[in-house]
Amino acid sequence: MKGATLTVPGNLLLFGEYAVLEQGGLGLACAVAPHVRTRLEPASRFSVEGRLGARSIGWRPGDDSDDRELLHKVGQFLVEQLAARGVDLPAFETRVLIDSSEFMGTSGNKRGFGSSAAATVALCTTACALAGIEDEETQFELAVGAHRFAQGGRGSGYDVAASFFGGIGLLRGGERPEYERLQLGWLPELSLLEMGTPASTAHALSRYAAWKAGHTDEAVRFLQKSNSLISALIRSSSWEEAKPYVGELTDLGRRLGRQIDIPAEPDDGDESGLCKAVGAGAELFLCLDDDRSRTDTIPVEIDWEGCTWR
Numbered sequence: 001m002k003g004a005t006l007t008v009p010g011n012l013l014l015f016g017e018y019a020v021l022e023q024g025g026l027g028l029a030c031a032v033a034p035h036v037r038t039r040l041e042p043a044s045r046f047s048v049e050g051r052l053g054a055r056s057i058g059w060r061p062g063d064d065s066d067d068r069e070l071l072h073k074v075g076q077f078l079v080e081q082l083a084a085r086g087v088d089l090p091a092f093e094t095r096v097l098i099d100s101s102e103f104m105g106t107s108g109n110k111r112g113f114g115s116s117a118a119a120t121v122a123l124c125t126t127a128c129a130l131a132g133i134e135d136e137e138t139q140f141e142l143a144v145g146a147h148r149f150a151q152g153g154r155g156s157g158y159d160v161a162a163s164f165f166g167g168i169g170l171l172r173g174g175e176r177p178e179y180e181r182l183q184l185g186w187l188p189e190l191s192l193l194e195m196g197t198p199a200s201t202a203h204a205l206s207r208y209a210a211w212k213a214g215h216t217d218e219a220v221r222f223l224q225k226s227n228s229l230i231s232a233l234i235r236s237s238s239w240e241e242a243k244p245y246v247g248e249l250t251d252l253g254r255r256l257g258r259q260i261d262i263p264a265e266p267d268d269g270d271e272s273g274l275c276k277a278v279g280a281g282a283e284l285f286l287c288l289d290d291d292r293s294r295t296d297t298i299p300v301e302i303d304w305e306g307c308t309w310r
Contacts, residue, residue, distance in 0.1 A: 004129075005310045006038040008122045009303035010103060010113030011162035013279045014190075014286060015233065015249050016171070017264075018208050018256060019226040020156035025173040026230040028182075029162040030190075033301040034102030034111070036118040038126055043095035048075055048123060051097070052115070053104040061090035071098070073150035074120050078127045081142060087131040094130060098122050112194075112284045117159035120147040125164075125307050140164050144177060154205055166306020170234060186239045190300035193275065193285040195266055204280035207260040215259075225252060243274070246288060250276035257282075 009031040013020065016027025050057040050071045059075045082089045103115035124143040133139060143164060144157040157177035162169060165179050168187070172178040212219040229249050236242035253276060257264030264277040266285055278284040287297050 004040050006040075006122055006126060006129075006307065007305075007310060008036040008038070008118045008125070008163050008307050009166060009305075010034050010036075010115065010118050011159045012113065012192075012284075012286075012300070013158050013162075014168075015230055015246075015276075016158075016226060017253055017277070017279055019223050019230075020158050020171055020173040020177075021154075021205070021208070022223050023174040024227070025156070025223055026227045027156070027158050027171040027173065028168065028230060028234065029158045029171050029179075030168040030300075031162045031166040031303040031306055032113060033303060034113055035303070036103075036115065036122045037099045038122040039097045039099075040126065041095040041097065043093055046090050046092045046094055046096075048096045048098065050119065051099045051101055052110075053101050070116050070119060070150050071123065074123050074146045077146045077149045078124060078142070081145070082127065082131055085131070085133075087133075089127055089131070092130045096123065096126050112278070114159040114163060116150070117147055118163045120150065121160055121163045121307055129309070136164075141176070151202070154202075162306075164307045166308075167304045168302065170230075182234060184234065186237065186242065188239055188288055190302070191287045191297035192278065192300055193266065193287055193297050195282060195285060201280055204260075204262045207262050208256075208280075211260045222252070222256060246274060246276070250274070253277055 012030055012032055014028045014030060016025065019025035020027035046061060048059045048071055057069055057071055059071050061075065061079050079089050098119055100115045100119050103110050103113055105111045121143050124146050125139055128139045128142065143160045147160050148155045156173045158171040161171055161177060161179035165181060167181050168184055169179045169181045229245050233242050233245040253264045262280060263282040265282065266275060274288045275285050278286050
């Protein structure tokens with residue numbers, strides 16, 4: 001394994017925001033560039049170094065100096081989980097370099113492509129490779145568990161699934177999320193529009209949870225409607241057939257955004273159902289109108305391989 005390189009794509013949730021948090025909630029996700037790039041080097045003891053632009057974060061087993069950092073939390077989780085499987089992770093004389101710099105924008109902010117999930121997949125997959133755990137389902141289960149642990153127990157797992165398995169997939173949310181790769185050949189080229197400031201996912205999830213607690217029946221109707229529309233979307237045989245469902249899903253997300261006070265509509269006043277918020281908040285918008293003439297969009301490069309050793 002020494003000298004090997006692991007490449008892990010970023011991720012986007014195209015449809016199903018908030019619904020994927022629920023048991024049986026459906027979401028359509030995809031793996032995209034940019035990538036986390038991980039390299040293994042021989043060392044006197046096991047350690048992890050994470051790089052995000054000019055920032056560097058180091059961690060070694062037993063180092064709990066800053067357990068707010070993602071890699072600290074993921075590392076702690078892996079040490080405990082692998083020990084339960086009879087594997088002593090700290091015994092591996094390996095230095096793991098995890099570089100997430102591609103996820104940084106020119107302004108110095110993260111670009112909103114799921115870098116934390118991709119970095120978690122990178123460290124978990126690397127630890128499993130060192131431990132000789134080749135089963136993909138076990139690797140995926142550990143990555144979902146690690147990412148949730150790092151986020152205080154929350155998370156649908158769509159981001160981990162997309163980064164791990166690659167391509168475009170249908171996620172079914174729950175304690176053990178499931179991801180089914182799809183071939184939607186009719187889907188037009190995807191592009192993104194960056195607007196506003198990066199959204200706090202934790203804040204958005206808290207707002208949704210508070211709304212759900214006080215609007216139980218409405219929350220059930222939201223989930224049912226979202227699942228119905230996504231099911232119809234993936235059964236479509238052409239873009240023309242799918243367009244109305246995209247519009248309804250966009251409207252559904254915008255209405256929920258207004259109810260929980262997390263805006264989900266572009267601040268340029270575009271009311272098109274083909275320019276929808278990606279995930280929670282109004283940071284990134286997915287543009288699906290193939291007649292759109294905007295020049296400020298960013299093409300989306302889908303990664304069909306997913307988590308790959310090279």
